[in-house]
Amino acid sequence: MFTYTLCFIKRKDEILLLNREKPQWMGAWNGVGGKIEREEEPLKNIIREMKEETGLLFKKEDVHYKGTLSWSDVGNTYYDGLYLFVAELPEQIPYVTPIKTAEGILDWKKIEWILHHENVGVANLSYFLETILSDQEIYEHAFIYEEDQVVQFKKKLLNQSLESV
């Protein structure tokens, strides 16, 4: 069981990103999410975090599980991870941005923009974002970090449903 969740909210060709206000990766864009509370299911957690951070309340059916992301260091002194989701925002829901929140600034960004610009997203965004937005398969994305930078990345098909984590 991992500690965190992370979700990318999608509307047509844009995604809602959070410009992080705190370390690590302060000033970089990421999805929204947070820490899973004891005995909270990952899907429940991400729906709660999205409501808290963006004000948007999603139905379970609009939030899709996209696998996991894990991290450790070269010496394996730490290991943790998160559950990845992509949520579809129905087009009829109006949503005004940017919005300043306690976590940072939220803004809609063109998917093409974030995929094709290096160093605007948190350290590992470019390794997994395209996959989770366009690939129907579910993967485990495993990273080794050194001082918050990716030194190794492995991607493996995941045969585990969210219900069995």
Ligand SMILES: Nc1nc2c([nH]c(=O)n2[C@H]2C[C@H](O)[C@@H](COP(=O)(O)OP(=O)(O)OP(=O)(O)O)O2)c(=O)[nH]1
């Ligand atoms: N892209 C990416 N996101 C990550 C990684 N590690 C990691 O925690 N996150 C995400 C998961 C969460 O959505 C968010 C957690 O960061 P945070 O510093 O705001 O966590 P927090 O303990 O304050 O949690 P909370 O109070 O918001 O519930 O960052 C990573 O390696 N890559």
